[in-house]
Amino acid sequence: MKIFVVGLGLIGASYSEGLHKAGHHIYGYDINESLMEKAVQLGFLEKDNSLSKISAADLVILALYPKFNVDFVEKNKNLLTAGQLITDVSGTKTWMMSEIEKILPNGITYTSHHPMAGRESSGFESRNYHMFKNANFIIVKGKKSEKKDIEILELIAKNLKFGKITVTDAKTHDELIAFTSQLTHILAVSLIQSDHLKETKEATGDSFRDLTRIAKINEVMWTELFLENKEALVTKINEFMTELVYIKELILDDDKERLMNYLKEAKEKRKSFDIS
Numbered sequence: 001m002k003i004f005v006v007g008l009g010l011i012g013a014s015y016s017e018g019l020h021k022a023g024h025h026i027y028g029y030d031i032n033e034s035l036m037e038k039a040v041q042l043g044f045l046e047k048d049n050s051l052s053k054i055s056a057a058d059l060v061i062l063a064l065y066p067k068f069n070v071d072f073v074e075k076n077k078n079l080l081t082a083g084q085l086i087t088d089v090s091g092t093k094t095w096m097m098s099e100i101e102k103i104l105p106n107g108i109t110y111t112s113h114h115p116m117a118g119r120e121s122s123g124f125e126s127r128n129y130h131m132f133k134n135a136n137f138i139i140v141k142g143k144k145s146e147k148k149d150i151e152i153l154e155l156i157a158k159n160l161k162f163g164k165i166t167v168t169d170a171k172t173h174d175e176l177i178a179f180t181s182q183l184t185h186i187l188a189v190s191l192i193q194s195d196h197l198k199e200t201k202e203a204t205g206d207s208f209r210d211l212t213r214i215a216k217i218n219e220v221m222w223t224e225l226f227l228e229n230k231e232a233l234v235t236k237i238n239e240f241m242t243e244l245v246y247i248k249e250l251i252l253d254d255d256k257e258r259l260m261n262y263l264k265e266a267k268e269k270r271k272s273f274d275i276s
Helices: 010-021 033-042 051-056 066-079 094-103 147-159 170-193 206-215 219-228 230-252 256-272
Strands: 002-006 025-029 059-062 085-088 112-116 136-141 165-169
Touching: 002 010, 002 051, 010 025, 010 033, 010 147, 025 033, 025 051, 051 066, 059 066, 066 094, 066 219, 085 094, 085 112, 085 147, 094 170, 112 147, 112 170, 136 147, 136 170, 147 165, 165 170, 170 206, 170 219, 170 230, 219 230, 230 256
Parallel strands: 002 025, 002 059, 059 085, 136 165
Antiparallel strands: 112 136
């Protein structure tokens, strides 16, 4: 399959290299031309790589920030051809998918997806297609989706060795991600920001390091994602705050039995996530 990847950051470059290894012909674009040149030199972008190759692609993968994905499609829609599948790897879907659906010419299908994998560092040099192994893969259907889109994206997931594949809609995706991804990053950042003891660095253990690892955050990307998913995210923050207040009250009341039951319930619920 001929695949055109827009954006050679962490995910775009990792997809490009991994899908090249799987036998696909990969073309790509990045505003930083030196990254395209380096990818060609490394062998995972075709030597005749150029933006015009988007017209010959079977699959176009948008790997920019959501607003930039919309801008790219608007600017280059004349290069798209009937029969192509457009997809993206963005962390929020509702607004972006709606905007792209308005722009796309007839005859082009669009089904989004979300690779639930990443690294602490970002950018081309941090690429690593091995990070996708056994990670969750969410396919997000929209108004311009067709059955064949799901089959193509399932092939991409298989090629990159993803694990469980889930198919959902944009609203459900954004609600899920608000909880499983965005809220967890907010918790990590808030935990770091709540530190007011100068000795903290000398008193951390594995639990603190595990909880705060993702506070080493790409502030540009996550600011955009938080704001674009504001409604769902604020709902999840409020739900978490309710639980935090509840456990605080149990501690203040010295309610040993209810506190123990609350912790036990959480433990059993978390264990259930490990059952495949």
